Amino acid sequence: MARKFLYVVAVLIVIAIAALFAYRLFGPELMRVALVPTARFEPAPxxxxxxxxxxxxxIARPDKPGNPALYLPPGVEMPAEKGDAAIFFIHPTSYLERTRWNAPLDNAEANDRAALFVRGQASAFNAAGDIWAPRYRQATFGAFLTGQEEAQQALDLxxxxxxxxxxxxxxxxxxxxPIxxxxxxxxxxxxxxxLREKIxxxxxxxxxxxxxxxxxxxxxxxxxxALGLPxxxxxxxxxCxxxxxxxxxxxxxxxxxDTFDASTGFNGQPREDTPIVCTNPLLGMPGDAPASANLGTLVPSADLTSGTLTPAAVPARCSDRGFLLIGDPPEMGAYVLPGNNYHVYDYSLFWANVRADAARRLDAFEGAGESSAWSRPKPPPSAPSSRKAAA
Incomplete structure (x- = not known):
């Protein structure tokens, strides 16, 4: 499922970024020719x-100079006392080359794109606590366009x-x-x-x-x-x-x-015709909400380095199968994908609501913790570990 679904997402995003017109003429085969690595997969330590x-x-951690996760749109201020959560954020694919199956950690272009993703997406969580976002040897887009064994090896790496x-x-x-x-x-x-292996x-x-x-x-x-959370x-x-x-x-x-329904779930059962989890970020649960419930959509600038927070820009409702429908196509920029897929803007569309959602759930967690068997003392803010201090 992982490779197959990434095949679909990769095709769509590559279309949006590099070759929408070519896709319309030649389809996924052109993407394979252009983007699937021809080199052998080289195992790395x-x-x-x-x-x-x-x-x-x-890319981001509490002591990082120029931390992109600390970005705030105009008109938004950091609260006087931000939350004490530790936030672990994993950025989406930013490596498009075909010379390798995995991105080198020092690839400047991929790192710059990843920082943009952290700036526009992870920043929604910065009022809830400190954010860590690692660099990782991400699989290149081309790895998701093929069934070759190397593709799975790239994902595993x-x-x-x-x-x-x-x-x-x-x-x-x-x-x-709290995490x-x-x-x-x-x-x-x-x-x-x-979630399956570590949590x-x-x-x-x-x-x-x-x-x-x-x-x-x-x-x-x-x-x-199989994910351990409801x-x-x-x-x-x-x-949750x-x-x-x-x-x-x-x-x-x-x-x-088409891909999802032909795949097998994490518990070994078929995914065909099964309902997909759909959280309406305007509500914090499944359901329908009008645009008036949208606290702010982060509409990006043309170069994606900044944005304007616009309230009441889009509504949202969960479809019967579990996709989030946002009404008429809003103007978000050049990266809307075929099928009216706003995948690239999943966080931006609901930036202010995600921010409020994280704060609300953190408050609920800490309130529950006070009366639970695993309640915890409040740690000092941004306290470095001994290893961190020595690094």
Whole structure:
């Protein structure tokens, strides 16, 4: 499922970024020719958590100069006392080259794009606490356009970096702070594996405020039980999972559904005709909401380096199958994908609501913790670990 769905997402995003006109003429075959690596996959040593003790291994972390996760749109201010959560954010694919199966960590172009994603997406969480966003050897887009064994090897290598970064994140964040997890697209894929392998059934699961698995389909019956968190069904619920995929209307999600329905879920059961988790970020749960409930859409500038926060820009409602429908196509920029797919803007469309959602769930988590068996003392803000201080 991971490779197949990324195939669809990769085709769509590559179209939007590089060759929409060519896709309309020649289809996915042209994308394969242009983007699938021809080189052999070269196994690389696994990164250990100690590699992520180096600040340069992160796009964002609390002590990072020029931290893109601290971006605020005009008119938005950081609260006098921000939350005490530790936030782990996994950015989407930013490497487009075909010379390698995985992005080199020092690729300037990919790193610049990743910083833009962190600026526009992870920044929604910066009032809730400190944000860590690792650099990782992400699989290139072309790896998602083929069934070659190298493609899965590329995904596994990328996930290994994410897992190592998460282990270091837990050390730096300390033993008591609440945790928010978030990702988008390829980052959301790695987040589902992180939930399965590092969190579900582990003591750290009790510290999860919420997991934002955005831009990735999650089957309620074939996937969710293996992720260790329930779906968020109330706006003040903590310890739950949110997920949405944004489409304007008329929506055509057939490319995603054709692949999704032919795949097998995390629990080994077919995904065909199963409901997809749909969180309406305007509500913090499934349902329908008018545009008046939208606290602010982050409409990006042409170069994506800044944005304007516009309230009441789009409504949202969950379709019967589980896609998030946003009404008539809003003007967001050049990267709207075929089928009225607003995948690139999944966070931007609801930036202010995501910000409020994270704060609300953190408040709920801390309120529940005061009366629970695993309540925790409030840690000092931004307290560095001994390793961090030595790095």
């Amino acid at each position: 696994a990164r250990t958590m100690s590699a992520y003790a180096d600040p340069d291994a992160w 990328a996930y290994g970096d994410v897992a190592a970064a998460f282990d270091e994140f837990l050390v730096e964040a300390g033993d008591t702070r 928010i997890l978030a990702g988008h697209s390829q980052g959301a894929l790695h987040l589902t594996r992180l 579900a059934g582990k003591p750290v699961a009790k510290r999860i405020v919420a997991a934002y698995v955005v831009g990735w389909p999650v089957s309620r019956t074939a996937d969710l039980p 779906e968020c069904t109330a706006p003040d619920q903590a310890g 999972l949110l997920s949405w995929q944004s489409f304007a209307e008329p929506a055509d999600p057939s490319l995603i559904l």
